[in-house]
Amino acid sequence: MLSVGIIGASGYTGAELLRLLYNHPQARVDLITSRKYAGKPLGECFPSLGGWDLTFESHEDEAVLARTDVVFTALPHQTSMDVVPRLLERGKRVIDLSADFRFNDAAVYEAHYGPHACPELLAEAVYGLTEVRGAEVARARLVGNPGCYPTSVLLPLLPLLLEKAVCPEGLIADSKSGVSGAGREASLGTLYCEVNEGFKAYKVGGHRHTPEMEAQLSRTASAPVRLLFTPHLVPMDRGILSTIYAVPCEGVTAQRVAEIWREFYRDAAFVRVGKGDALASTAYVRGTNGCVLGAVDQAERGRIVLLSAIDNLVKGASGQAVQNMNRMMGWDEDLGLRAMPLFP
Ligand SMILES: NC(=O)c1ccc[n+]([C@@H]2O[C@H](COP(=O)([O-])OP(=O)(O)OC[C@H]3O[C@@H](n4cnc5c(N)ncnc54)[C@H](OP(=O)(O)O)[C@@H]3O)[C@@H](O)[C@H]2O)c1
Numbered sequence: 001m002l003s004v005g006i007i008g009a010s011g012y013t014g015a016e017l018l019r020l021l022y023n024h025p026q027a028r029v030d031l032i033t034s035r036k037y038a039g040k041p042l043g044e045c046f047p048s049l050g051g052w053d054l055t056f057e058s059h060e061d062e063a064v065l066a067r068t069d070v071v072f073t074a075l076p077h078q079t080s081m082d083v084v085p086r087l088l089e090r091g092k093r094v095i096d097l098s099a100d101f102r103f104n105d106a107a108v109y110e111a112h113y114g115p116h117a118c119p120e121l122l123a124e125a126v127y128g129l130t131e132v133r134g135a136e137v138a139r140a141r142l143v144g145n146p147g148c149y150p151t152s153v154l155l156p157l158l159p160l161l162l163e164k165a166v167c168p169e170g171l172i173a174d175s176k177s178g179v180s181g182a183g184r185e186a187s188l189g190t191l192y193c194e195v196n197e198g199f200k201a202y203k204v205g206g207h208r209h210t211p212e213m214e215a216q217l218s219r220t221a222s223a224p225v226r227l228l229f230t231p232h233l234v235p236m237d238r239g240i241l242s243t244i245y246a247v248p249c250e251g252v253t254a255q256r257v258a259e260i261w262r263e264f265y266r267d268a269a270f271v272r273v274g275k276g277d278a279l280a281s282t283a284y285v286r287g288t289n290g291c292v293l294g295a296v297d298q299a300e301r302g303r304i305v306l307l308s309a310i311d312n313l314v315k316g317a318s319g320q321a322v323q324n325m326n327r328m329m330g331w332d333e334d335l336g337l338r339a340m341p342l343f344p
Pocket residue numbers: 007008009010011012013014033034035036037074075076077079097098099146147148180181182183184185312313316317
């Protein structure tokens with residue numbers, strides 16, 4: 001049985017890691033940490049998980065960091081970078097859910113997030129979009145788990161750029177996320193009355209996931225790619241729906257796009273193409289590691305519309321992190337992750 005630790009287990013992605021790992025047949029959670037809840041039982045932080053006999057510890061204790069085999073760091077950006085090197089020094093394999101290890105270029109990270117404490121680790125960190133970088137993930141000591149919006153945008157776009165089915169110029173992504181995407185830390189902007197019965201765009205033209213997506217799109221296209229990205233906040237708990245507008249290359253139709261996706265993801269357990277009118281909805285993936293894709297022709301307007309739905313806390317964070325752990329261990333990528341969405 002693999003011994004697993006979660007650093008920053010008192011947040012939303014920490015709770016989701018716990019929920020998913022509870023049923024994992026090969027991994028056992030032996031360590032959970034929190035500053036606020038150190039010494040307290042899991043149920044005090046998450047009453048819904050109160051049936052599980054685990055107690056929070058402090059990640060400042062070096063003996064605690066030495067204990068498990070694989071560690072998930074579910075901390076804010078600019079915080080993971082202080083803990084991850086200490087884990088690697090102790091021979092752990094690490095999957096970091098923050099943005100701290102998603103960029104290979106320290107200058108790009110620093111332009112958007114602030115100074116990096118260990119830029120020397122960025123060259124070896126693998127961007128953990130499992131379906132695309134799975135072979136590198138399998139060998140990795142350190143995985144930078146992708147952002148939630150980037151996962152929803154890159155899964156549809158990367159195969160199409162590789163196949164030269166859409167033009168790298170003029171890409172637009174309009175994404176809508178549930179409120180859990182902002183984390184569990186109390187803040188004015190996520191209070192019930194601030195988000196309920198409203199639907200707003202935010203960080204227009206300035207969201208930090210834009211450079212993350214542009215780096216991965218450019219890597220795939222082997223040329224600089226720009227993306228016009230607008231995120232929106234929807235008054236629901238979880239889920240992301242991305243609507244992407246692209247210019248199709250000569251003769252490329254929605255049918256051809258679906259064929260490319262089916263071929264590219266033929267061995268992927270979690271990505272599927274929606275059928276008929278059931279193109280993509282957050283309801284089709286809620287609580288699961290799935291991603292549902294859809295495409296609609298708009299040839300008369302010189303565009304193709306691509307749709308992508310994920311659960312931000314699962315495929316957009318903790319589920320993809322477990323999927324990466326499975327790859328790192330040489331197990332089936334869907335081990336412990338097979339699930340049907342909640343319905344209704
Ligand atoms: N929410 C999502 O949908 C999502 C999706 C993809 C990626 N992510 C990324 O995943 C990471 C975790 O997100 P989340 O939504 O779980 O956040 P969260 O709910 O705010 O939880 C953050 C966790 O980090 C701990 N923490 C906060 N500040 C800390 C500090 N200065 N030093 C040490 N520990 C600290 C908190 O624990 P205590 O305060 O109890 O110590 C808590 O356990 C973030 O980097 C986020 O950007 C989130």
